[in-house]
Amino acid sequence: MLSFLPLFPLNLVAYPGEVLNLHIFELRYRQLVNECIDEQKTFGIPVYLNDNLPGFGTEVEIVALHKRYDDGRMDISTRGRRVFEVENFENPVEGKLYAGGEVTFSTDLVDLSQPLPELLKLLDSLYELLSISVEYDKEATQFSFQVAHRIGMSLDDEYQLLTMPRESERQQFLIRHLQKVLPIVADMEHTKARIKLNGHFKNLDPLNF
Template sequence: MLPRPLSQYATNPVAYNQEHSSSASAPGDRVSSLIALFPLEVVLFPGTPLPLHIFEPRYKEMIGECLAHGSTFGVIRALEQGVSDVGCTAEIVTVTKEYPDGRLDIVTEGRKRFEVLHLNQERSFLRAEVLLIEDEPGIPAKEETARAVQLHSEILTMAGAIQDLSAADQAVLSFYLAGSLPLDLDFKQKLLALRGETQRIAALTQYLEAVLPKLRRSAHAREKAGGNGHAR
C-alpha cells in the first residue's frame, strides 16, 4: 500500500484507520494508548540502540514529557509522503548531554514494535493510536540461525568490525543481526513488519546471500589496490 501525506491522514483519519485495522493483526497483539511519534529516516529494531540529538522545539517538548513521565515514544520511518505503517517504541536509556538552550543528546533503545492505526496531529509533534505487535509462535531451525550468523559475521569481518551476540535475545536474534549492518532501509522496514523469527531469519539469510558477492568483490578490489588506491 502506498503511503499518504500526513495532511490527508489528518483530514480523514477514519479512512486511515479502516484501511489499516484489518492488516494481518495477530490474536496476541495488544492495543496501546496514544503515543508520541518521532519520524526519522531510520528503521529501529527492538533491542537496538539509537543515539539522538534533540534540537527542534517540538521534539524537546516531546522528549521532556517522556523523561518526566518515564514513557516511551515511537520511532517510525519518515517517507517522502507520510510515514511507514510499522515502527518501534524507543525507551530513553540515558541523557548524555544537556545544553543551555534546551538541546539534548540522548541514547535510546528499541523496545516494542507497533502498527499505526490512527495518526493524531493535535499537538506540535505527531502522535498515533497504535497496535503493539507480538510475534507468532515458532522457532527457526538451528541450522538456519547458524547460517544467518555466519553471513553476518563475514560481512562484519570485511568491515573490520565484530559484534558480541552472547547477550542477544535468541527469540529476536534477527533484529540484532540486521540492526548492526547498514542494510537497505526498505528491507529493514520489511523485516520489522514480519510476525515471526523464522520468517525474519529466512528473509535476512536470503538478503545477505544476495548482497555478499558484491561485497566480496569490493573487498577483493580494496586488497588488490594496496597503497596506491588503484586496483591492478
C-alpha cells in the same frame, strides 16, 4: 487494542532492544522528550520512508539523559521496546507541538530459541571478508533485530524486516540478503587487493611458450 503514543518520525528504523542516541533540538521534540521524562512515558519512532509514513515503527523508552544544553537542546539515549503499527495519525496532537497517534502493538512470535546456523555462517563470512569484528549475543530472543543494522541493508529492507512478526521469517530474510551481497562484497575486496598491488614490484612466474 488501541494505545496512544507521542510520535517522533525519523528517516531510520529503530528495532526492539536497540539503543539509539538522539540529539533533540526542535522545539516540538523538546516538549515531547521533557514530558516523557517527567511522566516516565514512552514514545514511538515511526519510520519515515519515501516521503511518507508507511505505518510501522518502534516504541522506545528513554534510558539516559546525557546532557541538557542551556538553550533547551538535549542528548538522550533510548532503547527500543515493541513494534507498533499506526492506526490514526494526528499532527500535531491537540494542545501539543508534536505529533501522536493511536497504535496497535505487534505480537512478536519468537519461534526460534537460537539463530539459524546458516545465518551465523553467512555473518562470519561477511565480517571475515570485511576484516571487522562484530559482537552479538547468540542467545538473544530477537537475534534478527540485533544484527539487522550490521549487514548493509537498505532502509526499505530494514523496514520490511520490522514488519515481519516471526523471528524465523526475519532470519530467513537476512539469509537471503546475505546470499545476495556476499558475492558482491567478495568481488569488491578482490578488486581492492588488486588495486593495492598496482605499482608494487611483482615477482612473476615465467611463462612457458
